[in-house]
Amino acid sequence: MAYVAGSAVTPKMSVAEFYAGKTLFITGGTGFIGKVLIEKLLRSCPDVKHIYCLVRPKKGRAAQERLTTLFEEPMYDPLREKQPNFAEKVSAIHGDLLEPELGIKPADKILVQDTVDIVFHSAATIRFDEPLKLAVEMNIIGVRKMIQLARGMKNLQVFVHVSTAFANCDQVCIDEVIYPPPVEPQKLLNALEWMDDDMVKMITPKLIGGKPNTYTYTKHLAENLILKEAQDLPLTIIRPSIVTAAWKEPVPGWLDNWNGPSGLYVAAGKGLLRSLLCDSRVVADILPVDFPVNLMITAAWHTVVNRPVEFAKIYQLTTGSLNPFTWGEMEVEVANYWKNNPLGECFRRPKMRIMTESGFLHDLWVLVSHLIPAYAADLAFFLVGRKPRMVRIYRKIHKELEVLKFFTVRDWSWTHSNIEMLKTHMSAEDQKDFYFDPRLIHWPSYMENYCSGTRKFMLKEDLSGVPAARAHIKMLRNIRYTFNTVLLVVFWRLLIAKSSLARNSWNFVLGLVFKFVQFFKLTSTLRT
Template sequence: MVSIPKYYEGKNVLITGATGFMGKVLLEKLLRSCPTVKAVYVLVRQKAGQAPRARIMDMINCKLFDRLRDEQPGFAEKIVAVSSDLTQPELDLSKEDQDILADCINIVFHCAATIRFNEPLKDAMQLNVLATQKMVALAHRMKQLEVFIHVSTAYANCDRAVIEEVVYPPPVDYKKLIDSLEWMDDKLINLITPKLIGDRPNTYTYTKALAEYLVQQECGNLNVAIVRPSIVGASWKEPFPGWIDNFNGPSGIFIAAGKGILRTMRASNNAVADLVPVDVVINTTLAAAWYSGSQRYTRPKSVLVYNCTTGGINPFHWGEVEYHVISTFKRNPLEQAFRRPNVNLTSNHLINQYWIAVSHKAPAFLYDLYLRITGRPPRMMKTITRLHKAMMVLEYFTSHSWEWNTDNVAMLMSQLCVEDRKIFNFDVRQLHWAEYMENYCMGTKKYVLNEELSGLPAARKHLNKLRNIRYAFNTILVVLIWRVFIARSQMARNIWYFVVSLCFKFLSYFRASSTMKY
């Protein structure tokens, strides 16, 4: 087979969701590593009065595209912004744009979706299922189409312990559900949602499962592949290590931990944290399109599914995540931290609630009280409330482990030539987690919070100040406990003296034992 860059040569590519986290990386990688691609059409809706083309121009001015800008100064000429709204009939495409896409597109990457876990079912269906149905319908009109790639999630079937690289039938007929949601009011939909999603934790995973089945059922003679990434994190290597641009998923939790706001979290230390770098996902996606497109005449017509995960190949656990996040932010602290970084992971609900009250709500209340006294508006309780909502969404994923089959990913890797394995590397066996997590945390500092490394000395000084405040507070607390509870009670004093004398006896015993050995 031809190499991956050679396959994309002269091709017209269509991307949905190009303004999202993964979509940006896909666009950048495609243009940089396949420089002879003819054009990349991106479906973009008007937002806040800004036209689609203007949105794309703003987007490509970010740091993610710096390397591409240096290597190919005129890359923007290949990007064609097409005005579209995936929630509207016929994707809100003009007749002219429909005809253009139908005539010239060779490859489709359907990445657009709502990633809000708690999205109302009707909205999640609109963006994740109905939009996919419209994209498949548009793909059927494309005369030159070679492959249609649908980006799903590895958690679409998280109600199963073992997840194969196959499309599973959903618990309900998606067509009947679409028809029912048209006449149901929001109150009724919210009432039946828990029953519909069953063992799945949210509407996101449920609707992504429906979308997969829809693609399989309605693709007809289209050449289709599905890529299922797990928890997508910062970049591993490309275009540079640690790039991240949002608070979604674990990134917001890492920042909260680094700021000292997050002190406790319900999670299993031994549960596998199936993080996958965004560049690994994009390389897999581009390779999947290459393989299916190159083999479209010889391979049997079936939907290939790729579980793009790390847990079964290079496992990393939530306890290890916590250790590396905290150690990184202690060495390289975030500016204006609220407290010194320290997080307690527990799988026990009652213990977690206790620590939330002691380590989250009580300090937040006292800090807001201080702000009120000093004439400033309180904000910490609102921050804690938002943080708790984010943690509740992630609890299901930080408390469970899954086993994903990755045979198709291994097969895909084996098809790559030596050069393509270097340029489109998705071999997570090479991933060194300690180095990756440090780059990830530093990426949140540099690219999400826009903190310069020159501010590290001041941040370290602030962290030392917080440590001294903590020591002083603990000392005062011990003195108060002594004065209030122990010094005033003979029984308490007797217990105290007994405990102290016992400690001295143990120390004397160990000292004597060590002397005799010497």
């Protein structure tokens, strides 16, 4: 069906109807996006026939055991209320992106290739500082293995690949196209075969060029691999920005990791983070996880039902130009939340303003407000027989700050014509159920839920501890005031010993204080 700009198109079938009777294959099902994708598909498309998830054994637990444990998480409670036996529709396929042919057993491979209709490939290493060899193995070679598996699927209708909006972050204005790679993917793979780890580490900065990390670099190359090797597959690419806590589904504020800004929110709430190198006017292009998940589901539906002409239609989902929310605005909302709902056992009182654009001031504050207190605290821990930990915590915080620095001082713009087109092909009911338009987000209420989610789902705290937390903050404030007063007294006494001017100033200040006290006593006596 042709798309006519500015007009609505009557859908051939609803999204839920399309997924009825379909068998799906998902990679990354135990990851952040994958968990939400499984939950949403089963809840909103209840007639899905079956979902197979590629799951690798981990920490002595078999693939199916990991999947069973995953379904016990609170995020599946809403689904469990509607469909108590939902887990029967999901099966684990033992496998690993790092193994030859994905490590899938021959019998499982036959099962998948005989039955699967739709593939969602979201598995990847999302660590920004991942060594290049491992990032290539997961994010590029893993895509090649998935293409080879999909090519043998007899009933394949669509292959959805999850990339990132920052795959082309060396551009300023990013269109819905696959940009030429800095190097042909196969040439890089050939070179890495004979290089040892030390050599790869040495040349990595030169290889990635204008990219800030191996994640964005390998995601860009993966798109080019798809362009060259998957022309015969019905394929679509999703590019979300920084994926964060849920907006509405499965639970407002739900998250399961410290990626993106989540760890920094908690560090600020605990009074640990005192400085962030950031341009407060830059857009913080964060995106609640339910938005890209809904886009994945509806993009697959559109690819099959409306059969777009172009190969690998690209859907970019970012908030910057559609519903901008700056880092400065984010700072205000986060600070207000922690002020009203403080966390327990704070290291120091949360600082309300932590952003600076000056590299020198940031380094100075890191030294004065991060490192010196951390070493002092660890010395105190050591003296009382406890294990030092603050320096280690701050190393993690500084590592995260370094990773995010590239994104907190730059702005990008993305085109969104394909998501606008997709909306016109959806019914009003589907647009409501499978929402992905970021203009729906009310940032203050979302940030409140986000911070609440870090407390509830990551720190396992609840609001019942807020009164005790406020008392702790008050104690920290009194300690700070006492320390500052003692420091001021010591400072002046040292000056008084050497300076008549300082001595006279000191006596003048003491005289004013004495007169104020006398006046206060006299006023109280007269009132009595």
